[in-house]
Amino acid sequence: MFEDPKTPRPSASLLAQRLGALDPVELRQRQIAAERALLMRGITFNVYGDAAGTEKIFPFDIIPRVIGASDWRTIERGLKQRVRALNLFIGDIYGARKIIKDGIVPESLVLSASSYLPACNGIRPPKDIFCHVVGTDLVRDRDGQFYVLEDNLRCPSGVSYVLENRQVMKRTFPQIFDQLRVRPVDLYPTKLLETLQHVGANGSPTVVVLTPGVYNSAYFEHSFLAQQMGVELVEGRDLVVRDDRVYMRTTRGFQRVDVIYRRIDDVFLDPKAFRPDSLLGVPGLVDVYRAGKVALANAPGNGVADDKVVYAYVPKMIEYYLGEKAILPNVPTYMCEDPKDLAHVVANIGDLVVKAANESGGYGMLVGPQASKAEQEDFKLKVQKNPRNYIAQPMLGLSRVPTIVDDAIEGRHVDLRPYVLYGDDIFVLPGGLTRVALRKGSCVVNSSQGGGSKDTWVLAEGDSLSPPPGPVATNGQSQSQGS
Amino acid sequence: MLSRVADAIYWMNRYVERAENVARFVDVNLHLALDFPEAGEQWEPLVATTGDNELFRKKYGEGHATRDNVLDFLTFDRESPNSIVSCLQLARENARSVREIISSEMWEQVNHAYLMVTEAARTKAALDTPHDFFTEVKQASHQFVGTTYLTMSHTEAWHFGRLGRLLERADKTSRILDVKYFLLLPQPSDVGTTLDALHWSALLRSASAFEMFRKKFHTITPNKVVEYLLLDRKFPRSVFYCLSKAERSLHAITGAQMGTWTNGAERELGRLNSELSYADTREILGRGLHEYIDNLQQRLNYVGQSVFETFFAMKEVDPDETRSRPPPPLSSTGLGDA
Numbered sequence: 001m002f003e004d005p006k007t008p009r010p011s012a013s014l015l016a017q018r019l020g021a022l023d024p025v026e027l028r029q030r031q032i033a034a035e036r037a038l039l040m041r042g043i044t045f046n047v048y049g050d051a052a053g054t055e056k057i058f059p060f061d062i063i064p065r066v067i068g069a070s071d072w073r074t075i076e077r078g079l080k081q082r083v084r085a086l087n088l089f090i091g092d093i094y095g096a097r098k099i100i101k102d103g104i105v106p107e108s109l110v111l112s113a114s115s116y117l118p119a120c121n122g123i124r125p126p127k128d129i130f131c132h133v134v135g136t137d138l139v140r141d142r143d144g145q146f147y148v149l150e151d152n153l154r155c156p157s158g159v160s161y162v163l164e165n166r167q168v169m170k171r172t173f174p175q176i177f178d179q180l181r182v183r184p185v186d187l188y189p190t191k192l193l194e195t196l197q198h199v200g201a202n203g204s205p206t207v208v209v210l211t212p213g214v215y216n217s218a219y220f221e222h223s224f225l226a227q228q229m230g231v232e233l234v235e236g237r238d239l240v241v242r243d244d245r246v247y248m249r250t251t252r253g254f255q256r257v258d259v260i261y262r263r264i265d266d267v268f269l270d271p272k273a274f275r276p277d278s279l280l281g282v283p284g285l286v287d288v289y290r291a292g293k294v295a296l297a298n299a300p301g302n303g304v305a306d307d308k309v310v311y312a313y314v315p316k317m318i319e320y321y322l323g324e325k326a327i328l329p330n331v332p333t334y335m336c337e338d339p340k341d342l343a344h345v346v347a348n349i350g351d352l353v354v355k356a357a358n359e360s361g362g363y364g365m366l367v368g369p370q371a372s373k374a375e376q377e378d379f380k381l382k383v384q385k386n387p388r389n390y391i392a393q394p395m396l397g398l399s400r401v402p403t404i405v406d407d408a409i410e411g412r413h414v415d416l417r418p419y420v421l422y423g424d425d426i427f428v429l430p431g432g433l434t435r436v437a438l439r440k441g442s443c444v445v446n447s448s449q450g451g452g453s454k455d456t457w458v459l460a461e462g463d464s465l466s467p468p469p470g471p472v473a474t475n476g477q478s479q480s481q482g483s
Numbered sequence: 484m485l486s487r488v489a490d491a492i493y494w495m496n497r498y499v500e501r502a503e504n505v506a507r508f509v510d511v512n513l514h515l516a517l518d519f520p521e522a523g524e525q526w527e528p529l530v531a532t533t534g535d536n537e538l539f540r541k542k543y544g545e546g547h548a549t550r551d552n553v554l555d556f557l558t559f560d561r562e563s564p565n566s567i568v569s570c571l572q573l574a575r576e577n578a579r580s581v582r583e584i585i586s587s588e589m590w591e592q593v594n595h596a597y598l599m600v601t602e603a604a605r606t607k608a609a610l611d612t613p614h615d616f617f618t619e620v621k622q623a624s625h626q627f628v629g630t631t632y633l634t635m636s637h638t639e640a641w642h643f644g645r646l647g648r649l650l651e652r653a654d655k656t657s658r659i660l661d662v663k664y665f666l667l668l669p670q671p672s673d674v675g676t677t678l679d680a681l682h683w684s685a686l687l688r689s690a691s692a693f694e695m696f697r698k699k700f701h702t703i704t705p706n707k708v709v710e711y712l713l714l715d716r717k718f719p720r721s722v723f724y725c726l727s728k729a730e731r732s733l734h735a736i737t738g739a740q741m742g743t744w745t746n747g748a749e750r751e752l753g754r755l756n757s758e759l760s761y762a763d764t765r766e767i768l769g770r771g772l773h774e775y776i777d778n779l780q781q782r783l784n785y786v787g788q789s790v791f792e793t794f795f796a797m798k799e800v801d802p803d804e805t806r807s808r809p810p811p812p813l814s815s816t817g818l819g820d821a
Contacts, residue, residue, distance in 0.1 A: 041587070042579070042594045214580050227583035238485050251489045251639065251736070251794045 011068030011459055018176050019063065024407060027062075031404050034062050034168045043164045045217050058161055059452030061403045062172050065414060065434040066180075066457045075138065075146060075418060076428045078328030081318060083134050083420050086151060088321040090130040090302045094120050104320050105313050109337070112388055113310060113357070115154070115303025117266060119273050123290050125299045126199040132297035133192070133261075134420040135159070135433075138328070142397035147331045149415060151314070153298060153306040155263050158433040158453075159188060159419045160221035163228075165455045166431070181460035183430035188419065189228035195423030196229075196259045199295040205258035208232045208248065210239070212264050212280045222263050236264070241284035246294045259295045266300045308357040308391050309335055332394060336387035345383060345392040349376045352392040354383060367443060369395055398443050401454070403436055413437045415445050416456065430458040484639055488584050490795035491577040492640050493647035498574035499593065500648045502567045503624035504655040505557050508532055508689045510617035515685045516550065526553040528662045532655075533557065533565040554613070559604035567620055568604050571597045586634035589627065596623035642732040646790065649732070653725035654783055659689045660712050661776040664705070683708055690720045709772060710764040722779070723759040730756055736794070748789035755782050
């Protein structure tokens with residue numbers, strides 16, 4: 001938010017000025033009120049293995065992160081380009097594999113990705129869309145440049161917090177909203193529904209959201225999205241396959257389902273196709289999907305493109321499929337599979353962040369500069385034993401934003417997860433989940449590792465350095481009654 | 484709607500109603516104990532009203548139904564399945580599993596009620612001023628009913644909710660009557676005494692029926708109390724009132740004409756209601772109130788079981804059924820009453 005300790009970025013100056021005018025006690029009170037609102041509204045996530053108090057609110061900091069219109073333009077263009085290329089890549093991998101034949105991406109790499117699903121070979125999903133909902137994580141380095149940290153193409157979470165955080169923020173700082181031209185995020189559920197309907201078979205397809213159930217950590221989100229779209233939230237036990245179709249059990253008998261926004265991992269979707277021990281899924285679902293009689297969003301198997309090693313090839317994919325240079329750069333990445341890179345990683349492990357290819361939630365990683373010698377040695381061994389499974393990246397100077405810590409405001413590291421929908425067109429929600437590492441000095445922002453969130457304010461085009469003169473007319477809110 | 488969802492909405496409503504009823508009769512008993520310290524406090528019957536005597540005895544042993552034991556058992560004990568906190572926790576779990584179907588106001592109401600009781604359980608301060616606490620529980624339930632009425636479309640899901648709530652309420656009113664009747668059955672020497680009148684008033688108050696009863700009958704007699712709580716057509720907690728509205732919701736769900744039936748629940752409930760509508764208190768008391776209520780409760784259980792089998796059970800796929808039927812029009816008779 002700041003260019004240097006004293007100077008806010010131009011897009012954030014008005015906010016900084018406003019926040020500066022608030023007495024710290026008042027700021028703290030608003031923070032408490034916001035947290036209470038989240039609890040009362042039951043906006044929580046579940047913690048596995050925690051008996052009575054199974055739910056917690058996702059820590060929320062009321063100081064928003066502001067992103068100016070021109071920065072956002074770049075992000076939006078870059079994400080659209082990236083998602084387009086990733087979608088083509090997945091189709092290619094489960095189809096003709098031209099990119100492999102042309103020697104751009106090594107075959108061994110793709111086939112060894114644990115998220116590659118041979119069962120999906122030859123399946124063409126409706127409209128050739130594989131990644132309907134994408135959450136790509138971005139970080140901003142010291143230089144102000146945004147980099148792609150990783151892509152999430154399976155079941156990216158968090159968008160419900162984006163929408164709910166905004167509701168809470170509107171209550172918390174109504175005056176500031178009036179003056180800054182923050183772009184709304186409320187249209188996400190509508191766009192999501194359109195995206196899902198787009199891949200449905202007939203005119204008004206029946207769309208459902210498939211959840212593992214109330215004990216899943218993201219259950220709130222599943223239920224929230226179903227509610228906001230006005231569609232059924234189903235569990236595996238609510239669905240049955242019969243005569244090449246999927247049906248849900250209703251009080252009036254069985255009703256056909258056309259599109260499933262599934263929030264269950266690939267291998268739990270169908271015990272017949274993947275894990276026979278799974279009780280979460282629907283036996284026979286993949287056969288129906290293969291026959292084109294039901295659409296699944298996101299498509300099973302597309303995790304092959306968010307493998308952390310495959311990630312390193314995305315800029316090449318963009319060039320290969322689209323003939324364009326990547327607009328959003330990757331974080332420079334060493335692939336331990338490559339002997340030269342591996343040697344570098346082992347020699348410099350204390351300066352690098354090392355990540356396992358298929359872990360998420362901040363697990364299976366080493367933050368070199370913050371790790372003990374023993375941890376570093378331990379990771380060296382792991383990497384050498386299974387180089388395919390690791391990448392390493394230099395430690396970025398992750399941008400920090402002001403955050404309320406006890407009674408003071410301090411800088412904390414953040415990342416950003418914008419949400420992209422691939423339907424009739426590609427849509428990037430203007431905003432996203434800003435995750436913040438609440439522990440001082442930490443760069444790990446995952447909620448499972450003590451991270452919190454912030455509202456992300458993307459300013460409208462023509463965002464000015466000073467408030468617009470006179471009363472602000474925002475999107476009809478100031479229109480008189482009955483107009 | 485999904486069978487699982489209908490089930491959850493039905494039970495969410497039953498549990499909120501159950502919590503309210505527990506609050507009601509505990510509160511009245513506390514008042515009674517304050518009025519008649521010399522008469523010896525009667526706490527055992529309260530446990531009987533919830534039907535959990537066995538669990539209670541296992542926990543505290545025979546003859547240990549003291550004020551504190553019973554209060555804790557019925558309010559904050561999470562091991563006791565019908566304590567207020569357990570009921571609201573279950574209501575909330577059900578609400579959480581159908582948040583996308585109910586209005587967010589309803590969800591917030593249930594969530595709020597649960598958090599309020601959890602907080603009270605933590606501090607235990609609520610039992611220093613129990614009346615305030617039980618009033619809050621009752622109000623939370625009333626607010627839930629009002630919020631539901633005003634924020635949720637009165638379609639199938641709403642009718643499942645109302646069905647659950649009214650079956651629960653009918654059951655609890657009948658239990659209050661059953662337990663209290665035996666307890667209060669006057670000795671010839673007590674008839675007409677202050678003690679007698681106060682006990683019967685307390686019974687009416689358990690069902691919030693005292694004032695309305697007075698308006699209708701003025702004088703309190705056991706017969707009239709039984710008549711009012713079992714058969715009154717206008718009082719919203721009387722068994723007959725609850726069951727006749729429950730029947731309307733059941734028919735609104737299936738679309739079947741009133742007076743006809745398409746499943747076991749409709750048949751049994753319809754038959755029960757016609758009997759109640761022609762019933763006579765003298766006849767009931769002649770046969771024995773306890774036997775009458777026992778029979779009534781068995782039949783209510785059968786209705787509940789049939790509702791489960793007809794709408795909620797996870798049946799095998801029947802190929803004929805996969806051609807989904809169009810929903811029947813909701814009959815207007817089901818609307819308009821909470």
